[in-house]
Amino acid sequence: xxxxxxxxxxxxxxxxxxxxxxxxxxxxxxxxxxxxxxxxxxxxxxxxxxxxxxxxxxxxxxxxxxxxxxxxxxxxxxxxxxxxxxxxxxxxxxxxxxxxxxxxxxxxxxxxxxxxxxxxxxxxxxxxxxxxxxxxxxxxxxxxxxxxxxxxxxxxxxxxxxxxxxxxxxxxxxxxxxxxxxxxxxxxxxxxxxxxxxxxxxxxxxxxxxxxxxxxxxxxxxxxxxxxxxxxxxxxxxxxxxxxxxxxxxxxxxxxxxxxxxxxxxxx
Ligand code: TYD
Numbered sequence: 001x002x003x004x005x006x007x008x009x010x011x012x013x014x015x016x017x018x019x020x021x022x023x024x025x026x027x028x029x030x031x032x033x034x035x036x037x038x039x040x041x042x043x044x045x046x047x048x049x050x051x052x053x054x055x056x057x058x059x060x061x062x063x064x065x066x067x068x069x070x071x072x073x074x075x076x077x078x079x080x081x082x083x084x085x086x087x088x089x090x091x092x093x094x095x096x097x098x099x100x101x102x103x104x105x106x107x108x109x110x111x112x113x114x115x116x117x118x119x120x121x122x123x124x125x126x127x128x129x130x131x132x133x134x135x136x137x138x139x140x141x142x143x144x145x146x147x148x149x150x151x152x153x154x155x156x157x158x159x160x161x162x163x164x165x166x167x168x169x170x171x172x173x174x175x176x177x178x179x180x181x182x183x184x185x186x187x188x189x190x191x192x193x194x195x196x197x198x199x200x201x202x203x204x205x206x207x208x209x210x211x212x213x214x215x216x217x218x219x220x221x222x223x224x225x226x227x228x229x230x231x232x233x234x235x236x237x238x239x240x241x242x243x244x245x246x247x248x249x250x251x252x253x254x255x256x257x258x259x260x261x262x263x264x265x266x267x268x
Contacts, residue, residue, distance in 0.1 A: 009035035058146030064154040067192035070203025079251040092142040095152035100137040103130035111210040124162035132180040160226035192243035196224040
């Protein structure tokens with residue numbers, strides 16, 4: 001019996017079971033303690049330690065969200081963060097390019113509309129540089145701290161946009177990213193799958209496109225095909241979600257698939 005009143009403890013004693021006084025509740029601590037509970041917990045963490053002494057330390061988890069421009073990643077990241085927080089997880093939302101001050105500076109350069117002459121190699125190297133800083137400053141410390149990191153885009157975006165759509169090749173993009181950082185593979189990637197034309201129409205209804213979003217229909221058709229290719233290559237890491245549904249339905253599907261994976265992976 002876990003309770004914060006003397007009556008709770010007495011009830012446990014009457015039926016012959018152990019009791020834990022929850023000292024963080026609304027009840028008067030002196031009263032509940034005067035009833036001689038079997039144990040007392042000052043915090044919910046004390047309660048966890050009493051009930052599950054062998055439970056492993058909270059394990060962090062690195063989740064990326066990927067998909068074409070306009071597929072709704074930011075909306076879904078926000079909704080998923082709310083859900084996971086309700087379940088008691090500590091969630092860190094972040095995004096690429098950016099997520100920390102130095103990487104946000106790189107973001108301004110790489111997405112600026114006036115930088116139309118930027119070559120594909122510079123673009124890919126800037127994304128990798130921003131990622132190295134972001135991993136070091138934000139993602140790895142948060143995961144180490146037991147947090148669930150939800151990152152809007154990551155290295156798969158470089159593989160698709162620079163490697164496939166810009167034509168630099170998957171191997172070259174993998175190589176520069178390997179050179180930029182060692183650790184940091186996502187545990188799981190939510191792939192918001194959607195037709196690129198419908199996604200772009202949705203994106204343009206919200207605000208002006210950035211330099212990469214302005215790249216034209218055939219470029220975005222290649223990104224759509226690129227994400228499909230990565231998904232076929234690593235069907236276990238990618239959790240595909242139908243992003244063409246209403247936002248609430250997308251959240252339901254994404255959360256269901258993510259949570260199932262987290263439970264299987266022992267992310268408590
Ligand atoms: P952003 O405004 O964050 O768009 P979105 O909400 O669609 O993520 O802009 C990021 C743009 O940068 C987007 O068009 C994809 C592109 N991008 C790359 O080309 N390579 C990368 O490695 C990353 C992280 C993003």
